[in-house]
Amino acid sequence: MTEPKPPEDPTWLDIVVGQFFRRSLSVSAALGVLVLWGLAILAPVMASNKPFVWRVGDGPLQFPWFKSLFDQIFFENGVDLFFNTLLVALVVVGPAVFLLWRRSASLPRRPRTLRRGWIAGAAVGIWLVFLGGVMAFPYQAPKEVYPLLEKSVRATGQEVLAIYPPIPHSFRDGDIGRALQPSSSDHWLGTDSSGRDVLTRLLFGTRVSLTVGVFAVALYVTLGVIIGALAGYFGGWVDLVIQRVIEVVICVPSLFLVLSVASFLTERSIFHILFIIAAVSWTGPARLVRAEFLRLRELDFVAAARAAGFSQPVIIFQEILPNALGPVLVSATFGVASAILVESTMSFLGLGDATLPSWGQILNNGRSSGVWTMILAPGSAIFVTVSLLNLVGEGVRDALDPKLRK
């Protein structure tokens, strides 16, 4: 016998999500961002010079593409390993997670939240173990240049079975003899000054931008929220000290500082760039959270939590913090866009990670060689990404604003 379920009261999050979904422009922008993530994760599926399947004559079937995914010599900069393991993890555990997630929908709210927490935690855990394993055991795939190998094998009269991704080029290794070629059916956007396929680099550049955007923001928002929460909750001399530190960081001209520090590092990696961006940006969320805490800590529910004997960390992080996160959410969405801009500016000025196919770096290459495709393509990519993120940011801001509820 099944009783009709009473409708659940919407939580604050439900309302905000609902509000967001009523804004069609923001929803399409959010979809656009999802597509960008898809492009980033699937980049090697679309562009790689390693064939999915490779077989010479009656020899054994080989899978060079799959092997190359974990090659730390080829994918030298961490970012790609991150996305490649994410790709494999999504294919392996993704369907299971999706099914479990769907099945938990029938549960009442509290057990459902708990169950979904477990599912998400387990999925991320599996992926992180996988990533850690790949990082811990450096592996080098066969170094063959397959398109050339294919030609030479065919010349000997042997049958070759080779299935390539749609764009059979590498983002990293170019043919210097074919530098700065115009658009053709082989290279849709031409090649850069090192003979690398521009479209492939553009595609892998999505990974760089999204990584910088998301991780820099995650890093500085976490830092800023903790610092701001402590300042706002404790007040007094803690607040005074933190306020002075914030003031100092705000007054240092951030782009100047970012450029100076970046150029003084001899071997810049994308992680340095992440940390530098985070180090100058954490003050924003810290100030927002501090202001919210100053207001919230005087409210009755905090007094109630204290009377109930909750410990201070519980009061700060479980009771007050969720109520203070609204403004931070908005600034974080816009922050992703500006972090992406800062990274591309750095790469454009030649102060980024030189091994990365970053959009700014491609644009710089286009500027110095004067090739239109290499200016317009990365520029539009940055423009579209930043626009989409800003649109999502506006949607989040409006959805959080009670005055604008529809």
Add this chain to the structure above:
Amino acid sequence: MIQYALKRLLLMPPTFFLISMVVFLLLNLAPGSPTETTGAHGEGGTSAGASESLRVFKEQFSLDKPILLNTRQWLTAVEVKRLLLATGAGSDAERLDAAEALDDGGNDLVPHFVVLLDDPEVQAVALLRLPQAAKLPYMPDHRGTADEVRLRNAVVEAHNAEVNAWRPANLGAAELVTRWKDWYPLHRAEYEYDGFGERVSDLVLDTRFARYWGNLLRLDFGRSVIDRQPITPKILSRVRYSLSLTLVSIVLAYLVAVPLGIFSAVKRESRADTVITVLLFMMYSLPTFFTGTVLLRWLSVGDPFAWFPTGGFETVDRVERTVLSQLLDVGWHLILPVFTYTSVTLAALSRYARAGVIEVIRSDYVRTARAKGLSEPVVILKHAARNGMIPILTLLGGLLPLLFGGSVVIEAVFGIPGLGQFLLESIGLRDYNAVMGVLLISSVLTLIGIFLSDLSYALVDPRISFD
């Protein structure tokens, strides 16, 4: 209000001190040093001439001093012995590090070297290093009256000449050891610390940071490590380029943004407003380096048009020009950079202006103004717009550092030799003093800008009080 302003003003110097410390630490702790880019390093660094010029270079720019705290006074003879032994063993990097630590140690090492003369293991190396380590620094001009400085420096000169002659190349080891041992007790005072005060002052003041501040207090940003010229005139000579670019752009941006914002707010949700909002939104998301590159390529380089100069601030030739034609020439060069700069600033400002006016239009007093029969233009321009502009007026304070620093990106794209370019060039050459100078001046301006915009909030809106 005045109390608040005073409090903020008093907090400025300590904040500036902290900023200078943070920036200084970041730049000095980052790997890479000016000795690598200037060639002062000397190839291999082994020949006597090369190592001497490196030493002079480091001394001149205080690079032989510790960065923030000088703890060399607490070195023990055992540690010094370990360093001496390390110069002869281990990997190249370890040997060079140990040698550098000993070279930089200076006077603080002398007592330990003298003690170690009894140790046969390191006696020879210690003898080799003693003449250099025992040299006393000259007294800088600003430390006393001219006579005091002259007297002291004469003493130092004689002292240094004496110890300089005592090299193992000139005299036998046994002879040298007895000479140093007889000599040291007489000159103990120059090398050892008497009392707590001297130790503390050495700990804090005998450092790179303290020396930098010593100069800074006399408004001296030091000299460039590249050509040894003072930094301050270099910075001043670049300011006019940045200033003309930014000043024109910001004035233009305000002139366009304010009417555009008001118009957009009054006609909100009309077709015109939608078009303006979308356009501004797109301008807001366009990166300046992209706009700049496209404009330059499209309109200057001749691909397909060559209407504007390809870069620079003015035509560089020997032709005499009248003031007017020179102005026209500069204007000609600045059209594209100013357009690029204005488009970004304009987008942000206009959005603020629109939001500000919309906020005000909804308020009761605007309804009252309409109700009492005022005409629409009067309501909007006299009542609504004035208050709606408060947020973007207060933004002006934040633009102060931009006025001075210009835009690194736009200056780089259009080849304008302003301060942004100067900063880029200097960081490429690892010219610490130049980078520090630019960073510090912009931080002072940021401090003042934030102060002014906070004050202007209270000035334009009497309801805000900071007390």
